[in-house]
Amino acid sequence: MVPTEPARDADAILRFWFEDCRPWQWFRQNQRFDQLIGKRFGALCLSAQAGGLSDWEQGASSALALVLLLDQxxxxxxxxxxxxxAGDARAVSLSREALRQGWIQSEPECARRQFWLMPLLHSEEIATVESAIPLLEEWADHATARIAQRNLQVLLREGRYPWRNQ
Incomplete structure (x- = not known):
């Protein structure tokens, strides 16, 4: 496990993703961007995937940073x-907990709500993706909800996401 300073590390993740990056970077494949994330946050990703950083689950900001590590x-x-x-199941659990805690509902920024909910649309469980669609429509945007609808159609047809076959 990586020793961390939770507030500092979580703030660095949120600042990087929501302030330093531009939205077009979030979803485009770019080797340099991937390498930058790996260099800056790869050790924290490993720790999160190994079940570490559980203290981050106690507050909305640090829990969102943990979701970003696990899912994005x-x-x-x-x-x-x-x-x-490898972090998808934990990210889904954190997303659901954020809903229970009211963290998503009280988040004023649409982009942050979107990334709170993103693990639900990435899930390969049909019921989870189905549940994500109305949540994304209400708390994020219609374009992201349409992606969840397309994902649902793929799961209904294929039973999984074929692009993960590699």
Whole structure:
């Protein structure tokens, strides 16, 4: 496990993702961007995937930073590898807990709500993706909800996401 200073590390993750990066960077494949995330946050991703950083689950900001590590940053650090998805179950659990705690509902920034909910649309469980659609429509945006609808159609047809076959 990586020793961390939770507030500092969580703030650095949130600042990087929501202030330093531009939205177009979040979803485009870019090797340099992937490498930057790996260099800056790869050790924290590993720790999170190994079940570490559990103290981050206690507050909204640090829990969102943990979701980003597990759901988004891991996809950049291990693009094209199965390890990219190793944090998905924990990220889904954190997303659901954020709903129970009211953290998503009280978050004023749409982008932060979107990334709180993103693990639900990445899930390969049909019921989880189905539940994500109305949440994304209410708390994020219609474009992200449409992606969840497309993901649901793929799961209904294929039973999983075929692009993860590699």
């Amino acid at each position: 940053f891991s996809r950049h650090v291990w693009r094209g590898e199965s390890q990219a998805f």
